[in-house]
Amino acid sequence: MDRFITVAIHTYEQAIALRSLLEREGVETQFRNVNIESPVISSGIRVRIKESDLPLALRIIENKEIFADPLSAPLTSQHSPVIVPVDFSTASAHATDVAFRIAESHGAGIVILHSYIDPYVAGNLQLTASGTYEYGDQADRQQALAAAETRMRHFAGQIKDKIKSGLLPAVKFETCVVEGVPEDAITQYAKANNPFLIVMGTRGAKKKEIDMIGSVTAEVLDKCRYSVLALPDPDGSAAKFNPGRILFFSNAGQDDILALDTMHRAFPRAGAKVKITSIPGRKRESALQSLQALCDYSSQNFKGYTFETDAHALQDIIEQAKAGQRALSDFDMIVVSNKRKNIFSRFFSPSLAHRVLFATDMPMLVIPV
Secondary structure (H helix, E strand, O other), rough: OHHHHHHEEEEEHHHHHHHHHHHHHOOEEEEEEEOOHHHOOOOEEEEEEHHHEEEHHHHHHOHHHHOOOOOOOOEEEEEEEOEEOOOOOOOHHHHHHHHHHHHHHHHOOEEEEEEOOOOOOOOOOOEEOOEEOOOHHHHHHHHHHHHHHHHHHHHHHHHHHHHHHOOOOOEEEEEEEEOHHHHHHHHHHHHOOOOOOEEEEEEOOHHHHHOOOOOHHHHHHHHHHOOOEEEEEOOOOOOOOOOOEEEEEEEEOOOHHHHHHHHHOOOOOOEEEEEHHHOOOOOOHHHHHHHHHHHHHHHHHHEEEEEEEEEEEEHHHHHHHHOOOOOOOOOOOOEEOOOOHHHHHHHHOHHHHHHHHHHHHOOOOEEEE
16 A cells, blocks of 8 residues: 655644645645644644655645645746746647746746637627617626636646646746737736747648738737747647757848847757848848858857858748748748838738748747847
């Protein structure tokens, strides 16, 4: 039979709190050395668990702030958080897994963000015969909020299960459910919390073409002034994100240096290989000279990376990707600098990030400049 071992010795109040935490996560506990008549003045309470539960119990005890209630306690990390907008899809789950590993490497916390649409805004405002507006039932609004919070609790529970089993690093996270149009809610929350990075899941290229106008990720790329890592829904083989081979799109300007610096700070992996390719707009000879100068500068200043130039232009790569050719099969991530445009410019002349997002199924880091 599975024997019980002592995992901690605490005062009575601390032992009660620890037992409550462990049993809530499915770990059976026992007390020893308890003064039955006056348990509060016991010299020390032994908290005992089954020997087979020891790895799980230690993982919980070492990360009490993650498993303790309430789940959404304020983050205490000294670093800016990583925000992960979710809609509870498989793409969101994949983005969350990647975000946890990125946050661990930077000592940052995680904010799991979900937005829901208020039924009033969604079309429940009706004009009556008397010329006044009839509002939707208040119960509908409460029901929408309750449904969103229930799904978020379930999603957070799945994250905790992965942390307990060791599938995810023990990074402190909080959850946040807000009302609003997703892209607006994400942008406003980012402004208020100054994230280190936003990690978002996206659909596959074929599905994105169907929903091109209403893509939340594309809208966030244009509106938000923080770096965004867009991750396509994994197909099994692409489930792991390991950016060791990076394709960087250069516009041969000073913004490239800022974008490369941001990329290097976000993914300071030793040995990463970066290929710099050009964006149309300059004469080919001039563009190649600029690329080589940028490559030389980067090799001297961004240690741990190796750089080389690529003669292929952006348009060539996008056309090959649309045609189903494996133009990007040699890379793990695309990096694009994104300049802000007004709404009319975005409609008639989509940004580079827009074009790459809808043309490929590659992880893409978009850096505002």
